Amino acid sequence: MSATTSTNYLVGVFEDDDVLMNAVRKVREQGVKIYECFTPFPIHGMEDAMGIKRSRLPRAAFMFGATGTTFAITMITLMMGFDWPMNIGGKPFAAPPVYIPVTFELTVLFAALGMVGTFLVVSGLGPGSNKLVLDPRFSDDKFIMAIDLGSNKNLDPAKITELLKSLGASEVNTKEVSE
Amino acid sequence: MGAHHKVSVDKEERYEFTAAAKKRILTWMGVGIVMTVIGIAMLALGIGEGKHEAAGAGHGAATHASATENHSTANAHSEANGTKTEAHTGAEHADVKADAHGATAHAEAGHATDAHAEKGHAAAAEHGGGHHEFHWTTRLWADLWHNAVFFTGIAIIGVFFVAVQYLAYAGWSAGIKRVPEAFGMFLPIGAGIMLVVFGLGHHDLFHWTHEGITDPTAANYDKIIAGKSWYLNLPFYLTRMVAFFGLWMLYYSIIRKNSLAEDLEGGTARWKKLVYFSSGFIVIFAVSSSMAAWDWVMSIDPHWFSTLFGWYTFASWHVSGLACITLTVILLKERGYLKHVNMSTVHDLGKFMFAFSVFWAYLWTSQFLLYYYANIPEEVIYYIERRDGFDGKYTALFFLNVIINFAFPFLFLMTRDSKRQIIFLKIAAIAILAGHWLDFYLMIMPGVTKGNSGFGFLEFGLVLTFVCLFIYVISNTLSKQRLTAINHPMLEESLHHDI
Numbered sequence: 117m118s119a120t121t122s123t124n125y126l127v128g129v130f131e132d133d134d135v136l137m138n139a140v141r142k143v144r145e146q147g148v149k150i151y152e153c154f155t156p157f158p159i160h161g162m163e164d165a166m167g168i169k170r171s172r173l174p175r176a177a178f179m180f181g182a183t184g185t186t187f188a189i190t191m192i193t194l195m196m197g198f199d200w201p202m203n204i205g206g207k208p209f210a211a212p213p214v215y216i217p218v219t220f221e222l223t224v225l226f227a228a229l230g231m232v233g234t235f236l237v238v239s240g241l242g243p244g245s246n247k248l249v250l251d252p253r254f255s256d257d258k259f260i261m262a263i264d265l266g267s268n269k270n271l272d273p274a275k276i277t278e279l280l281k282s283l284g285a286s287e288v289n290t291k292e293v294s295e
Numbered sequence: 296m297g298a299h300h301k302v303s304v305d306k307e308e309r310y311e312f313t314a315a316a317k318k319r320i321l322t323w324m325g326v327g328i329v330m331t332v333i334g335i336a337m338l339a340l341g342i343g344e345g346k347h348e349a350a351g352a353g354h355g356a357a358t359h360a361s362a363t364e365n366h367s368t369a370n371a372h373s374e375a376n377g378t379k380t381e382a383h384t385g386a387e388h389a390d391v392k393a394d395a396h397g398a399t400a401h402a403e404a405g406h407a408t409d410a411h412a413e414k415g416h417a418a419a420a421e422h423g424g425g426h427h428e429f430h431w432t433t434r435l436w437a438d439l440w441h442n443a444v445f446f447t448g449i450a451i452i453g454v455f456f457v458a459v460q461y462l463a464y465a466g467w468s469a470g471i472k473r474v475p476e477a478f479g480m481f482l483p484i485g486a487g488i489m490l491v492v493f494g495l496g497h498h499d500l501f502h503w504t505h506e507g508i509t510d511p512t513a514a515n516y517d518k519i520i521a522g523k524s525w526y527l528n529l530p531f532y533l534t535r536m537v538a539f540f541g542l543w544m545l546y547y548s549i550i551r552k553n554s555l556a557e558d559l560e561g562g563t564a565r566w567k568k569l570v571y572f573s574s575g576f577i578v579i580f581a582v583s584s585s586m587a588a589w590d591w592v593m594s595i596d597p598h599w600f601s602t603l604f605g606w607y608t609f610a611s612w613h614v615s616g617l618a619c620i621t622l623t624v625i626l627l628k629e630r631g632y633l634k635h636v637n638m639s640t641v642h643d644l645g646k647f648m649f650a651f652s653v654f655w656a657y658l659w660t661s662q663f664l665l666y667y668y669a670n671i672p673e674e675v676i677y678y679i680e681r682r683d684g685f686d687g688k689y690t691a692l693f694f695l696n697v698i699i700n701f702a703f704p705f706l707f708l709m710t711r712d713s714k715r716q717i718i719f720l721k722i723a724a725i726a727i728l729a730g731h732w733l734d735f736y737l738m739i740m741p742g743v744t745k746g747n748s749g750f751g752f753l754e755f756g757l758v759l760t761f762v763c764l765f766i767y768v769i770s771n772t773l774s775k776q777r778l779t780a781i782n783h784p785m786l787e788e789s790l791h792h793d794i
Contacts, residue, residue, distance in 0.1 A: 160793045174711065205670050213667050216660050 122294040123266050125151065126273060127250050128280040129287045130259040133159050139261060139283035140165045148276055151264040154254035176234045177227045184226025188219040250291055261285075302790040304470075304635045306781045310627065312774035320767050327759030334753025338431035429747045436496030437743040438754055442761045443492055444591050445615070445735045447485030448608075449765070452616025453478020454547045455580055457554075458573035461566075466788035467643055470636045472780050474623050476554060477772040478616070479547040481765055486540040489591075493536070500743055503527045503597040519598050527594055535590055539583045546576040554780055561782040584609050592735075595742035599677045601666075607658045608738070611731045614651040614700075618727040621648055623769065625717050625724075632778055638715050639792045645714030648723060649704060655731075656701035681737055685746030692737055699730035732758065 130136040137159060140150060150166060163170075196202070197210035207214070236242055254260040261280070265273055277288045336342075453475035460468045497504045502520070507513030509521040509528075520527065549572050557565035585605025593604045601607070621644040627633050628641070666674050681689045704723050713719040740748035780786065 170711075178709070205668060207667075213664055216664065 122292050123264060124273075125250055125291045125293060126263040126265055126276055126280070127289045127291050128261040128263070128285040129251060129253070129289070130261065130284060131257075131286055132284075133157075133259055135284040136259040136261060137162060137165050139280065139285065142283050143261070143263075143276075143279060146279060148263060148271060148279070149267050151262045151267070154250065154260040154262065156255060156257060156259070173231060173234060173238075177231045180230025180234075181223045181227035183230070184223040185219055187226065188222035189215060192218060248293060250293075251289070302635050302637075304779055304781060304786065304790070306777070306779070308632060308778045309776070310632060310770065310773035310778055312770045316770065317767070320763050320770070324760055324763035324767070327756050327761075327763055330752045330756025331760060332756075334751050334756050335435060337752060338434060341431075429744070430499070432496070433499040434744050434748060435753065436492060436499045437740055437748065438757050439488070439492045440496065440500055440591075440743075441735055441739045442757055443485055443488045444739070445612075445732055446481065446761050446765050447489060448612035449616045449619050450478045450481035450485050451543055451580070451584070452612050453620065454482075454543065454550065454576070455584075455613070456616060456620060457550060458546075458576045458580070461570045461573035462577055464570070464785075466785035467640055467792045469783040469785040469789040470779060470792075471620070471624050471633065471640060471644075471789075472554070472783065473773065473776065473778055474627070475616070475620050476551060477769050478619070479544075479551065480772040481768045482540070482544050482547060484764065484768060486544070490536065490540075493533075497529075501594060501597070503594060504529060523597065527597060532590060532594075535586060539587050542579055542583060546572060546579070550576070555776060557782045558777055558780060559782075563784050565782075566784050584612075592738050595739060596677060598673060601662055601677075603658060603662055607655075607662055610651065610655040610658045611734050614648065614655050615728055615731040617644065617647045617651055618724040618731075620644060621720055622724040622728070625720055627773075627778070629717065635779070635790055637790070637792060639794045640789065641717075641720065642711070642714045642794060643792075645708055645720050645723070648720075648727060649708040649714070652701055652704035652708075652727065656697070656705075659697065659701070680741045684741065688746050688748075689737060689741055692733060696730065696734050696737055699726055700734060703730075 128139070130139065133155065136153065136155070140153065140162070143150060144165075144167065153162065153166065155162075192215050193210050196214075201209040203209075204214075241247070250262050251258065251260045263276060268276065273290070280288045456475040457472060459465075460472065493500070502508070503523070505515060508515055508517045509524040510516055511521070525531075550569060553565045553569050553572070557569075588605040588608030589600075592608055593600065621641070624633065624636065624644060625641060628636060663678065666678055669675070682693050683690055703726055707719065707726075708714055708723050713723075736748075783789075
C-alpha cells in the first residue's frame with residue numbers, strides 16, 4: 117500500500133551547445149541545482165561548467181592494468197618455469213624477455229575490460245537497466261538541461277522557467293516521472 | 296571551444312635574446328670547448344686512460360676473450376675455457392652458416408685468429424699499419440659523430456613535427472608552431488658538422504670505408520662488406536648524405552618561408568600551400584630518415600643489420616625532439632612568453648612525450664626480442680657487445696637505457712596531473728633528452744671504439760658545447776620572428792584548446 121512517489125523535472129530544450137553551456141553557468145550562478153544535461157555529442161568543458169568532479173576511472177584502470185601485469189607474470193612463471201618447463205633455444209625456462217608480449221597484452225586486456233565493467237557498474241548501465249529519457253530529441257539535434265524540482269524546493273519553478281527562457285531555451289517543459 | 300572569455304594574442308611578441316643571455320650561453324659554450332680541449336689533451340697524452348693501456352696485443356686478446364665468453368652465455372653453455380667454447384660453437388653453427396657465411400661465422404663467433412683480423416686488431420701487416428691498436432682520435436670522432444647525429448636529429452624532428460601538424464589539419468598546436476619551426480635552423484650547422492666529421496674521421500668511424508676491404512686479393516678482404524659495397528661505398532654514401540640534407544633544408548626553407556609570409560598576408564592560401572609541401576616532406580622523410588639511420592648509425596656495424604633500425608632511430612629522434620619542444624615551450628612560458636598557450640596544449644605535449652616513449656620501447660623490444668629468440672651469432676653479436684661485451688663495459692648503460700627511456704617516463708607521466716605540472720614535465724623532458732643521448736651513445740660507441748669509449752672531459756665538454764650551440768641557434772631564430780604564427784587559420788582554435 118505504499119504511495120507512488122514521483123519526481124517533477126523541468127526540461128529546458130536548447131538549440132545550440134554554446135547557448136546551453138552558457139545557460140548552465142548562469143543557472144548555477146543563480147543557485148539552481150542541475151540534475152543532468154543530455155546532448156547529442158560530448159561538449160568540451162561541460163564537466164567544468166556543471167561542476168562535475170573528475171572521474172576516478174583512471175585509477176581503476178591503473179589497478180586493473182597492474183592486476184593484469186601481475187597475473188601474466190605469475191601465469192608465465194608457473195607454466196614455463198614449473199608446470200611444463202621446455203628448452204626453447206637454450207634459454208632459461210623462465211626468461212623475462214619472453215614475458216614481454218603476453219604481459220603487455222594481458223595488461224591492456226585487463227585494463228580495458230576492467231574500465232568498461234567499472235563504468236557500467238558506476239553509471240548503473242548494466243543489462244536490463246532503464247535510464248531516464250526526459251526528452252528523446254537529445255539523440256537528434258536538441259540540447260537538454262534537466263532540473264530536478266525536488267532538489268530545488270526553495271525556488272519557484274516559474275522563476276526557473278523564466279530564467280531558462282531568458283538564457284535561450286526554445287521551450288521549457290515539466291515532466292513527471294513516477295518511480 | 297566553450298570558453299567564453301576572450302584569449303588575446305600578443306601579435307608582436309618576440310623572444311628577447313638579450314646580450315646577457317647571449318653572453319651566458321657563449322660562456323658555457325666556452326667552458327664546453329675548454330673541457331673538450333682538456334679531454335683531447337688528456338687522451339693524446341694518455342692521461343687517465345686506465346685499462347686499455349695494455350697495448351695492441353693485450354687489447355686484442357681482451358676483446359677476443361670477452362666475445363667468446365658472451366657467446367657461451369648466449370648459448371647457455373657453462374664452459375669458461377675459451378678453446379672449448381670455440382670448438383663447440385663451431386660445431387653447433389656449422390650447418391646454419393653453410394659456406395656463404397663461413398668466414399663471418401668464425402669471426403663473429405669470436406674465433407681466435409679471424410676475430411683479430413676482422414676487428415682490425417691483428418698485426419700491423421694486416422692493414423698496412425695504422426690499425427694495430429686503438430688510437431684516441433677514434434674516440435674523438437665517435438663522440439663528435441654521436442653528438443652531431445643526435446642534435447641534427449632533433450633539428451629535423453622539429454620540421455617533421457610542423458609538417459605532421461599541417462598534414463593532420465591540427466589546430467591545437469597552432470599557438471606553439473614557431474618553436475619546433477625554429478629547430479630547423481640548426482640543420483645547416485648539424486649538416487656541416489656531420490660532413491666535416493665524416494670527411495676527416497670516416498676511416499675511424501666506418502670499417503667499410505677501409506681500402507681494399509672489397510678487393511678479393513687484399514689481405515683485409517671482407518666478403519660480406521664486399522657484398523654490400525653497391526650501397527656502402529663512399530661516392531654513393533656521400534651523395535645520399537648531401538641529398539638528404541639538401542632535401543630536408545629545401546623543404547624546411549619552403550615551410551619557413553610560407554609560414555612567415557602567412558604572418559603578413561593572412562588568409563588560407565599559405566596554409567593550403569603548407570599542407571601540400573608538408574605532405575611531400577613527410578613522404579620524403581619517411582624514406583630518408585630510415586636510410587639516414589642505416590647510413591649514419593647502422594653502417595658502423597657493417598656486418599650486422601636490423602630491418603627496423605630506421606624506425607628505431609627515428610623513434611629515438613622523435614621522442615627527443617618532442618621532449619625538446621616541450622622543454623622549450625615551458626621555458627618560454629616560465630619567462631612570461633606565450634601567455635596564450637594554455638595548459639591543455641602543454642598537457643598534449645606531455646602526452647606526446649609519454650606516447651612516444653612507449654613507442655620507442657615497443658620498437659626496442661621488437662628489435663631485441665627477435666634477436667634474442669633466434670640467437671644467430673652474426674645477429675646477436677650486436678646485443679652481446681652491448682649487454683655484456685668488453686668486460687661488461689656497457690652493461691649498466693644497456694639496462695639504464697630501458698629504465699630511463701621507458702620505465703621512468705611511463706610511470707612518471709602516467710597521470711593527468713603530472714602532464715599539467717611544469718616541474719614534472721621539465722624533469723621528464725630532461726630525462727628523456729639525456730636518456731636518448733645515451734641511447735645513441737649505446738648505438739654508436741661499442742661499434743666504433745669497442746671497449747675504448749668513456750665518459751670524461753671530452754664527452755661532457757662536447758655535449759655541453761653542442762647543447763649551448765643548439766640553444767644559441769634556437770634562441771636566435773626565435774628572437775628574429777614573431778613567437779606566434781598570428782595568421783594561422785587555426786590559431787583561434789588553439790587558444791580555446793580544452794581537454
